[in-house]
Amino acid sequence: MLTPTSVTKGAAILQAPNRLAAFYENENTYGKGSNGKGGGITPTTKVSPSSSAILNANNALLEATKSPGVPTLLYRNKQGDAMMMVGPPDSQQLKEILASVK
Incomplete structure (x- = not known):
């Protein structure tokens, strides 16, 4: 599910020293918020240009495939x-x- 924090959470995973560990942190803690929604990895406050390029390419592919x-x-x-x-x-x-x- 895409949410307003999806980009900054995706960037947090891409920019983590151990991307696989960050991915698992996001997966294993998602839905653990106080209302049973959200959660996951803490969003980054700064998206690097390289992370932005990767995320934009993924979004373009998603749009291109409709x-x-x-x-x-x-x-x-x-x-x-x-x-x-x-x-x-x-x-x-x-x-x-x-x-x-x-």
Whole structure:
């Protein structure tokens, strides 16, 4: 779900010394806010130019695919075909996707 803090949270993950740990922090603490919404990693107060470029490229790709939502997974299968999945895959779907990638 995109929220007003999505950009600054995305930048916080991209700018973290350990991006994977920051990603997991965001995932594992999301929805833990006082109202059961929000939460996640603390947004950064300064988005670097390189993080801004990455986030803008991702947003442009989302718009170009006319995806109705997030997450959107784009990948190429072993035949080289571009594939898209909207919404989070369950564990079986993720195994199938990973087995099918080029």
